[in-house]
Amino acid sequence: MSIADEIKRARRTVALTGAGISAESGLGTFRGKDGLWSKYDPASVASIESFAQDPRKFWNFAREIGWIFINAKPNPAHIALAELEAMRQLDAVVTQNVDGLQQRAGSRRVIEIHGNAGRIICTRCLAKYSTEKMVDRLSQQDVPTCERCGGPLKPDVVLFGEPLPKKELDLAVKKMRSADLLLAVGTSLEVYPAASLPEVARKSGAKIVSIDSKRTSWDNLCDYKISGPAGEILPRIVQAIKIIF
Secondary structure, three states: OOHHHHHHHOOOEEEEEOHHHHHOOOOOOOOOOOOHHHOOOHHHHOEHHHHHHOHHHHHHHHHHHHHHHHHOOOOHHHHHHHHHHHOOOOOEEEEOOOOOHHHHOOOOOEEEOOEEEEEEEEOOOOOEEEOHHHHHHHHHOOOOEOOOOOOEEEEEEOOEOOOOOHHHHHHHHHHHHHOOEEEEEOOOOOOOOHHHHHHHHHHOOOEEEEEEOOOOOOHHHOOEEEEOOHHHHHHHHHHHHHHHO
């Protein structure tokens, strides 16, 4: 049976996406030989402990890589997942990414378990702002501060040492338990608890499809493994589903 057939026959399909899907939009992955963490020490620039000790150092790092996120655009893989949702063939996207590209591609049901760099949060009063509306403050202040309480701001993303947001993680687990087909796209699943999500889906009886240009340590869990760029593979699957209809 083809992947298109599996999606068409599935009662509920859920996608899990990682850095690999956004790499095709020019956003480098974090781990691996050429990943972002091969150039920067995450404990030094991207942990909640280092932020608390020296938020200026974090913001210097954030400004250095921020333009990459600003200029990135959804690629055909993001668009294909959005199209599957519009076709009622995809229940939700659970993403480890913080770039917001899946929403910009048109997806409405996106669960962000690591947050979103398009939002800024006050570490004191928890007020939230749109990054776009805070550009002047972010660029003019070494450590941007909250308009309400003057507390230090940080992107609304999960830094090293921070727990994942409980509401989003619980919802992601719920989606995995309800799925009978999981599309895992561009994720190496090296970090827990996100790495446990396919296991949750598997224990609930879901079939697993992995679409990734690289081999992963969890390939043995998959019913289908497709190696190659998601931006080429997913649009083909969408077209095949349209033919089945």
